[in-house]
Amino acid sequence: MIKYKAFSDAELVALLKENDRFAFNEIYRRYWRIMYLYARKLLFDHKDAEDVVQEVLAYIWTKREEIRITTSLRSYLYGSVRNMVLNMANRKKVIERYLVFFGDFIDKGDFVTDDYIRERELTLAIQAAVVSLPPRMRQIFELSRNEYMSQKNIAEKLNLSDKTVKKQISNALKLLRIKVLR
Structure with a gap:
């Protein structure tokens, strides 16, 4: 059996590109905790940190044949975690903005809709009342x-x-x- 612990990061990346699951397992074993601690330091949340690390590792596995690592594997993984944290933060900001927008809409939207309906009803009542006026008065x-x-x-x-x-x-x-206020 091959001892993957003895391989360098560059060798593991080369084996990973050749679809070697054991090389991926060694990268996972070697870097999961380091990436998790870094993500936790950036996010202050256990679950989010785990999600970020899992996403980075899943990305590496799915893109293993196309991946180009020009720095050390450690630097690449740190950069990937940082980028994933930034993406997560941006998504959360967008979600928060939508929640605020929809909260405002819900708070104000009912009134806008009610006002619109009342305005339409009042306009129709006024038009009907105007039509019922004597001809000369209406003119x-x-x-x-x-x-x-x-x-x-x-x-x-x-x-x-x-x-x-x-x-x-x-x-x-x-x-x-x-006629209208009846």
Whole structure:
């Protein structure tokens, strides 16, 4: 039986690239604890540190044929752990931002939706009430509110007195309040 403990890191990496599971097991045995302590120092969390080390080792195994280690294996593993910790921190920040956003949305979203529904219902009630006004009163009200015409301009357009237009608008508003607020 080959004694993998005697192999150098470079030899283990070369064997790993040739799909040697025992070489991977030796790298695992040799570096798991060191990588875990480093990850734990960076993360302050036992489970997250274990997850980072497992992800790094799983990556090394799955990419074993393509992996290019230009430094020492130890440096490569430290760098991989550091990068994985940074990726994890970035993912957590993104998740936290989404949670804050969705929390705000949930807190405010119900009200926005309720407000929107109430606004639509009120608009429909007002439109129905306007349609039910007497024809001349409705015409004057719509010129005032929809076309933004002044009372004087409405009076000139319809050959009415300013007081008649003012009274019609006032009466229309009273009727609309009664019909809408019922």
